[in-house]
Amino acid sequence: MRFLEESFVLGALGRGRSVEQFLGPAGDAETRGVRWVEVVPAHSGFRVVLHTSADVGSEQFCDLVEFPPLDLENEDEEFGREIAKVEAAVDAVAIASARTGAVRDRWVNSGVAQDDYRDFVRAGRPDHWPSGAP
Template identity: 50%
Template sequence: MRYLVETFAVGALRRGQGIEQFLGPVQGAGTPAIRWVGIESTKRGYEVTLHVVEDVGSENFYDLLEFPPLDPYDQFGQTLAVTDDAAGAMTEAERRTGAVRHRWVNAGLAGDEYVDFLRAGRPAT
């Protein structure tokens, strides 16, 4: 099972493990790009970060953290929100990025979603 049910996603965050979600292509970018959102527990709270990177991957190269950022000044993503509540962080991520509640995965697995995107022919939506 790839996707985390809400209680497992919240539990992972409370244990200090991150979760993430592949969001797909960036529309209107001059360079082919994709985005994904991550949530991690930090000293400040549960931090929601949006990553926008160049779509340079393949089925053999899909570690999204290795892709160059679309904006070279945005090396570590854009922090969208910091909350005190894990479920609240998920809600903020979904509200601000269009993420879907039932498609969260453990940190490091959004690349698997990217591979599915590649196999589907890099659809625009």
């Protein structure tokens, strides 16, 4: 099973492991992009980091961290932008949900969001992700 139950999300974070979630499309018809969010253990708490990159992948090339920023002129604002830093893992997950639209039951271990991206590509890059979500 790809997706982690909440107790496993919090357990991974408690062990110093990051979790992430593919959020779906970003940008517009001219500049196609994708977004994903990470919760990253830090020295004194947890960072919530939002990434927005150009959608340059395919089924064979889906390593999200290799994608260039959506807007090269504003790279620091879009790729790896820290949106919060908090002390408790549960608060970081809640903030990620509130500020990015992350869904409680779609968190994965670090490096696995690319599998969701591959599914997104196979689904024809729908306007909403997961497919059928408002």
